[in-house]
Amino acid sequence: MFWLLLFLPLQALGAVDKAFGVSSDLLSKYVPSKSNTWNCLDGSKQIPWDFVNDDFCDCPDGSDEPGTGACRNQSFYCQNVGHIGSFIPNSRVKDGLCEPNCCDGSDERPGVCRNTCEEVGLAYKKQIEAEMKLRKTGSKIRAKYIAFAHKEKKRLEDIIQTFAAEIAVRTKEVARIRDIAERAESLSASALELKQQSPLYTSLITHSNALKSLQREHKKHLQREKELSDVLDSLRTGYNPNYQDMAVLEAVRGWEELAGLPHINDVRKDSVSDEEAGLDEDWDSDGLEITEDVEDEMWTAEDLENDLDDLLNQDYISLLLEHDEYVQASSESSILFDVASYLPDSVIPKYEEFKETLVSWLVSLGVIKGEAPSSADTSRSRQALTNAENELNKVVKEKEDAENELKEIFNIHGYGMEGEWKKLDGTCLRTDVGDYTYEVCLFGEAKQIPIKSGSSFTLGKFASWNPSPDVKPGDEEYYKKQVYNRGHRCWNGPERNVVLLLSCGTENVLTSVVELEKCEYQFTGTTPALCLPLDDADIKSKDEL
Numbered sequence: 001m002f003w004l005l006l007f008l009p010l011q012a013l014g015a016v017d018k019a020f021g022v023s024s025d026l027l028s029k030y031v032p033s034k035s036n037t038w039n040c041l042d043g044s045k046q047i048p049w050d051f052v053n054d055d056f057c058d059c060p061d062g063s064d065e066p067g068t069g070a071c072r073n074q075s076f077y078c079q080n081v082g083h084i085g086s087f088i089p090n091s092r093v094k095d096g097l098c099e100p101n102c103c104d105g106s107d108e109r110p111g112v113c114r115n116t117c118e119e120v121g122l123a124y125k126k127q128i129e130a131e132m133k134l135r136k137t138g139s140k141i142r143a144k145y146i147a148f149a150h151k152e153k154k155r156l157e158d159i160i161q162t163f164a165a166e167i168a169v170r171t172k173e174v175a176r177i178r179d180i181a182e183r184a185e186s187l188s189a190s191a192l193e194l195k196q197q198s199p200l201y202t203s204l205i206t207h208s209n210a211l212k213s214l215q216r217e218h219k220k221h222l223q224r225e226k227e228l229s230d231v232l233d234s235l236r237t238g239y240n241p242n243y244q245d246m247a248v249l250e251a252v253r254g255w256e257e258l259a260g261l262p263h264i265n266d267v268r269k270d271s272v273s274d275e276e277a278g279l280d281e282d283w284d285s286d287g288l289e290i291t292e293d294v295e296d297e298m299w300t301a302e303d304l305e306n307d308l309d310d311l312l313n314q315d316y317i318s319l320l321l322e323h324d325e326y327v328q329a330s331s332e333s334s335i336l337f338d339v340a341s342y343l344p345d346s347v348i349p350k351y352e353e354f355k356e357t358l359v360s361w362l363v364s365l366g367v368i369k370g371e372a373p374s375s376a377d378t379s380r381s382r383q384a385l386t387n388a389e390n391e392l393n394k395v396v397k398e399k400e401d402a403e404n405e406l407k408e409i410f411n412i413h414g415y416g417m418e419g420e421w422k423k424l425d426g427t428c429l430r431t432d433v434g435d436y437t438y439e440v441c442l443f444g445e446a447k448q449i450p451i452k453s454g455s456s457f458t459l460g461k462f463a464s465w466n467p468s469p470d471v472k473p474g475d476e477e478y479y480k481k482q483v484y485n486r487g488h489r490c491w492n493g494p495e496r497n498v499v500l501l502l503s504c505g506t507e508n509v510l511t512s513v514v515e516l517e518k519c520e521y522q523f524t525g526t527t528p529a530l531c532l533p534l535d536d537a538d539i540k541s542k543d544e545l
């Protein structure tokens with residue numbers, strides 16, 4: 001602080017005593033005029049320079065007594081060389097008590113208070129250095145949390161895109177199935193029955209039934225084959241070659257050939273298992289994979305295993321209706337049999353009228369069949385529609401959830417400006433105090449769990465960050481407090497609630513829990529999410545200490 005004095009005019013140097021208790025930024029104002037007068041700081045009065053700091057209040061703003069207690073409600077500045085200057089109320093000047101904020105003892109007469117600024121300054125510097133070291137380490141972890149939030153953002157954006165594409169496909173599918181269902185509903189039972197009698201449809205159903213039966217028999221055979229191979233395997237590994245029983249030997253050899261296994265006696269000699277020899281049912285004795293030759297468009301064993309059920313569960317009624325429409329559309333599109341297209345335009349209305357009358361006569365005479373509307377066997381198509389709608393709604397909901405999650409990541413009321421809290425969503429911190437383990441799962445729930453026995457109490461669910469109106473959302477202070485409320489109601493009291501006070505630390509831990517009032521708990525803890533990286537100003541202010 002003394003360096004400032006070096007740059008002051010000589011007159012000012014003489015005025016140092018008069019400027020006792022003046023802060024460094026006002027020091028240049030405590031200088032006498034040429035006529036040895038002085039103006040009060042508010043300019044309201046001119047007084048002789050001798051009146052400054054003479055222990056009598058002359059200026060209305062009290063500025064003439066910076067170093068005495070003569071004017072009320074003034075601040076006295078302790079220079080605290082070696083530490084940091086600080087203000088105390090001037091009423092405490094020369095009251096016989098050493099002020100902790102005035103480590104240079106300048107608030108009292110010389111000799112009353114020891115100057116402790118050097119040791120206080122050193123301890124303060126060490127504390128600041130330790131805090132900065134903590135911030136440096138913590139901010140590296142915080143940077144990882146931020147990177148996690150960005151990855152989450154990318155992941156969510158990708159799945160939202162995938163959901164959007166899926167929704168487009170499913171919406172079309174729902175429209176198609178709805179169309180079928182509606183058309184099926186408008187068909188009469190008899191009309192549908194008639195369609196179901198078509199040779200193509202009956203043959204399709206016969207094929208389907210035959211396939212189902214084959215599938216059933218195939219499964220039975222597979223099971224039987226498995227049991228037989230187990231019997232033959234145990235015969236192969238368990239028979240006694242010393243009995244020279246040719247029938248058994250032949251059976252074993254036959255099985256080994258069929259299953260592509262090496263002879264058991266060779267295996268026993270080399271004591272290498274089939275598996276170790278790399279042989280199994282899909283490999284021949286030369287170690288070559290046995291691949292099934294299947295003609296084009298024929299199904300492989302794998303297709304049968306995976307896709308046959310889907311094929312057999314098809315909605316054949318829907319297929320029938322679709323087929324019908326397809327056939328109708330292709331015949332309608334041919335103009336060859338469209339008589340109207342050969343007629344002049346002027347005759348067409350008459351022709352259409354005539355056609356309608358003729359068709360209705362033919363229907364009433366039973367010569368041709370009309371399509372009667374009304375109830376039909378529509379349950380399968382309705383079911384298919386419901387299923388398709390449910391699937392679509394499920395994806396729509398999943399997309400909405402992902403969109404909401406995405407919005408929360410960089411929301412100042414959610415996971416912070418930089419998304420630094422996202423990584424900690426659901427992280428649970430615990431500590432034992434007295435008879436309880438206290439737990440808080442960040443952004444979730446706080447609990448009080450008895451260590452010995454008894455049931456747990458919910459202390460509240462995450463409600464907000466610091467709700468104080470004096471704290472601006474998004475500021476550093478905002479994220480130092482979380483509120484959990486609406487916990488289990490206290491007997492004859494309020495619902496339990498928690499205020500969680502957090503500060504920068506290299507670990508996510510709870511450091512203390514106190515029940516400030518009945519059922520109102522204060523948790524204290526640390527987290528790297530609050531360790532902001534050091535900026536130039538931080539480093540500069542540390543260097544100035």
Ligand code: MAN
Nearest residue numbers: 448457490491493515518519
């Ligand atoms: C339980 C605990 C205590 C609380 C009392 C209030 O014992 O939740 O923390 O003070 O209930 O009755």
